[in-house]
Amino acid sequence: MKIDVQGDYIPIALAQLAPGEEIYCESGLDVYMDPTIRPQVRALTQGGVSGVVRRMMGGIPFHMLTFTGPGWVAFSRFRPGEVRVLELSPNETVDVAEHSLLLATGSVRYDVQYVGGTGRVGRMMGFFLDRLTGPGTIAVHGHGNILAFTLQPGETMQIDHGALLLKDASVQVQSFNQPLGGGLAGHAMSFEALHVQGPGRVLLQTLDPTQAMATTK
Amino acid sequence: MKADTVGTITPAILVTLNPGERILTPHGLMLYKEPNVKLNRKTLKSLGVGMSDLMAYSAMGAKEEEYFLVEFEGPGNVTLSRDKGGEARILPLAPGQTVQVAQGHLVGLEPTVRYSPVLVARYQNPLNPNEVQMLWADRLTGPGTIILQGHGNVLSFNLQPGESMRTSVPAFLLASQTVGIQVQTQFPPNPTGIVTRPLTQAYLFGPGTVMLQSGT
Known part of the structure; x- marks a missing residue:
């Protein structure tokens, strides 16, 4: 399998599949494909009933689209940004933000990871990340723009x-309330952010996806 | 303070602060910061904006106007993003130099820069004549560095004395204090007789620097 990224504003990931090779993605991300590509709706049953229930709670659709080669097939999130292609070695695990996975090869295991919130009303009551385990290839x-960091053991950043966008499974994430200055007013106006701690890779994106969706509605 | 633009699609500004150095930003722009960087809240009143001006903003319905800015204090790195595609500009202002930046485009300013929101113009909504729209700007006076972001690409012009240009109102990004700004609505000649929308434009009169943006 070969995956090329084309375009530098709203990029596509163009996959060249050999006969029998398979990739999967959420529905609605395919841009174009060869007539030889065989698309198919597939139930995501990895992990059995508990895996299905956990993924459904995490907002991952029960059905995914698979595309089987031979031929070319292109995918896009249809929004401005950058695409990164990552090779996952066996049992290597990364966590990807929702609405950011573009494609994964059939051998990649797809699960969810819950990050607890601070208990405040809003999206920080907790959220889910897509957990992807190799071997295989993914594109996010x-x-x-994507900013890449490698955190040393114990190194932290607040985001x-x-x-x-993406982190290695070894990177710890915890939500916290960031006071906006001192005093009671500072705590009342606090906002929720994430405290991440290495070791491992962290990829950040410069455009909040919820803002991107709001501006393209 | 050192500021650099990172990325070209949705640029982020990487600000490196030495111990005790500070930068002021509108709320909600932080992408990430190092744990050492302190975060404080600065009300517009504490920045020298008069109480009567604040009440006027409220009375005039400045819905997007902030009543405080966020202050980041070094040492450490903080990165800021406006969550919009476009170009960022990092501009040093000389002592006494004043510019007006369209509201919603300011990313940051050094504490030495004097900050004051200002109503540039009131005009009719071309799509709804009963609705009054307002063009607000952030008035910034040096010395110090300011950071702003245009939507789309940023186009720069230097108007000579007596020179003028017309632009759509949303395209306005920045003007020197010396640039006169008027918003006017007109009905262009229309030989077809078909009813069309009026044309609302900002008239900019030199001398001074003007920056426009290609996106809205």
């Missing part, structure tokens, strides 16, 4: 919730 779409 970062909204805006906006919408900025997180």
